[in-house]
Amino acid sequence: MGLVPAAPAHPFRLEGSGDGKEVVILGAGLAGMAAAYELDKLGYRCTILEARERTGGRCWSVRKGATNEETGGGLHTAGFDAGQYFNAGPSRIPHHHGLTLHYCKELSVPIQVYNNVNENTYYYSEGKGPLSNKKVRVREAHSDVRGWMAELLAKAMDGGKIDVEMSKEDTLKVIEYLRAEGGLDIDKLYKASARRGYSESPGPGDREGKIGEPMTLLAMLQSGLLDPDFYNVAEYTYELQGTLFQAVGGMDRIAAAFEQKVGRLIRMGSEVRHIRNLEKGVQVGYKDKTGEKTMQADLCICTIPLPVLSNIDHNFSSDASRAIDSIVYMSTGKIGLQFKRRFWEEDEGIYGGITHTNNQLTQIFYPSYDYLGGKGILIGYYNFNEKAVATGNLTYEQREQLALEKGSLIHPQYRQEFERSFSVSWHKTKYNMGGWALYSADERQTLYKALLQPDKQVYFAGEHMTYLNAWMAGALESARSVVAALHSRVTGQRFSYPVFGS
Template sequence: MLPAAPAHAFSLPGSGQGKSVIILGAGLAGMTTAYELTKLGYRCTVLEARERTGGRCWSIRKGSTHTETVNPTQTAQLDEGLYFNAGPSRIPHHHQLTLQYCRELGVPIEIYNNVNEGAYHFSEGQGALSNKKIRIREVHNDMRGYVTEMLAKAIDQHKLDAALTTEDVTKIIEYLRAEGGLDADKLYKASARRGYVEAPGAGDKPGKIADPHTLADLLQSGLLSPDFYNVAEYTYELQMTMFQAKGGMDNIARALEKKLPGMIRTGAVVSSIQNLENTVRVKYTLKGAPQEIEAEACICTLPLPILSNLDHNFSSDVSRAIDFVPYIQTGKIGLQFKRRFWEEDEQIFGGITHTNNDLTQIFYPSNDYLGKKGVLIGYYNFNEKAKKVGTLSLKEREQLALEKGSLIHPQYKTEFEHSFSVSWHLTPYSLGGWALYSGDTRQTLYKAFIKPDKRVYFAGEHTTYLNAWMAGAFESARKAVADVHARFTEQRLQYPASTKEGG
């Protein structure tokens, strides 16, 4: 009865009639379950180990603090009003449920510029184009030109296996000429698509188009490697239009928190989850003091690396899945600069520069355009690169970001002010960025989380096919709420009100 990806407020029939539910974790999934269950008449208690809500939905601002397992506590020195998103930073236009909660909670959104042909590819290596910043539009349009030229020639010479009529050939050639910017002879010779070395202007200023990079140089310089061709235009979740919450993504979490007065206990570190005959018992510490709470159901949104270290009596299938589903290693660093040189000097407004070094990606802010100062994400890396960078001290991470970033933007050296870095796989109560599944584990381990273990239900991005996205938290929350509500409303239909409910 649950509509798929509903872009409307959640509405289920029946009442929870004051039944009690413990929710573990005050991230987006946990707070959304509490929000929706409360509207249905349930009594919710949310336990959160951190001293803040939001979980991985976290924006770094002046005064933000962070302590990892391998580094001392750092405090953000960003100027008032500046921020960067340490966790999720983008909302796809087709994630209707995320947008619905922004609408319902009154969180304003703005365009997030994820695709910017004016940003760069930077490949360290030995090729003719290596160690140079190359505009993305140059690489994309040169390659479109060369590939369509080769295909057009092959079609002209009847070298394709496909049987084509003369009319078909003409239509395909017309398309290839348009797609690749080929001339009348079906040759690629650069065009205004790849930009100008001298911009057109008034009077006798037609503009000058640069010669294309040669195909050999593009190949030998590594600019066609997977480091650069996981491009946003081809990835469903990253296609424009994209959005972000104004002022920081954790404004979504803050809006949810306001809907749950008195329900969230921060600093509550869970140590044990036990399914009993008719209840769930959770043990935790609060400010060092041991605590215990029981309720008629529990919704667990804790990341699996955290859950793996807790005492529980889950079934063997759930226990195995908790221990064997890996989480990605990933990290970000925010760099504050005195001047938005990427806009003033290089006309880069939003978007991403891709590299093959330890930075992996540089994100340019999609807010406060033409402002005085700004914060860009100096690296966003994954897997082995994130693991390597995560082992560095805070100062060494900063030095790495500045050293490698200066190869692309020499302005770093004179404009840099402050940094703040987060390695999610070294962050207590997360220990990873998001869950990773293979085709095989989707058919085995994953299935353990999409049904309850007695009175414990699971939610969070790891219980969806929307891993790493806020939509995963929201979708899973609605599913958990619907499942819990179905359990109790169905039982009231089956048993007299005076009958004690079974497990």
């Protein structure tokens, strides 16, 4: 009857054969491996050149023995305990990223719920306001702001000061909604209720509990709790609306699953040095541990991040070259902090979620796995833009001290329980040089479109070739789109690629 919608994603079913055509794929991140996985099914002969000694690119879970090289910072090695990890790159899968979930199912990668929104985490605003330099539970801030705003609007509507065409009955309905939404009393006044939590918890006997006094709107305003650091809350962002998922055991399980399928096609430690469109085919020069080498193929899929590609010799068109050299990537970094015990759970009842700050940390992420376990790793900062640049300019030891100093303002247990850390500044990481692509509206119409078409025999793929920047879905959707375009070219058939993300 057409009442049940089709599944949002399915195996890629393209007709025809690649007939042994050779395709060289640059980069063994998710886009490169997904493209090879689908092309291999169609009979293409694929070779993946990967500069690192690991696959996954930015889909990387840092574990014991993991290494990373940053410009100016040298090699960094993780000393976490066996079994401990944190996701240095993507950590969340939105429920509407159907293709990502499809590949998890097809490749037998188990997933579990990721707790992104937790009302028991904190806001911490450094400053000079009456609520500054104090940790405030997110539920308290949300309840109080919602209550005061609802009271203001209800009073304005009741007094006829809102210029909208409503009947008296309609106005009363809106006011009733505001009373329910903001927790207002019969006089349309906000009074603190149990929804903001208790200063003394209820319990047995005559222990009814004590509700704390609400924070005033003025105090919250003067303390910065209405600033963008706090009001851009995760639950309002489309990509972060529940339900969110994660791969059980770390997001690198997804990369590992692809590697299991296409690992035989990958040449690790192969750093691309030049890319040449030929009259027929393409030539790629690369360097591995044995020296300089070249290879030729019929076609090429380039998934190299654009800030890295910008420094690789090539003979692309002027439009493509201009786009590659111009597109800016996000400066961003994370630090994983291993602690002797999960004090955020044991002492403060925080199971997953994010604490937001206005200082250099920006965010603290609590793990949404191994609840009530022994040791644990939380993400001590996840920052962006200028804060990420400043943090990235510190040494690894200085980053650790920054995370401990600022984190101790919120969790005094830090110093006593801390064991070791590992930090990543993606904009300084070799072979990435940024977190994800950033486009202005004008650049979407010019630079972005210049790379959507192949440059002769070279196709461009990766999260930077989608509107799903920063998400694994961007890499996977881009890979499928390019495979469809390339296969159309080889077979002479027209394959349109539907987007399975929404």
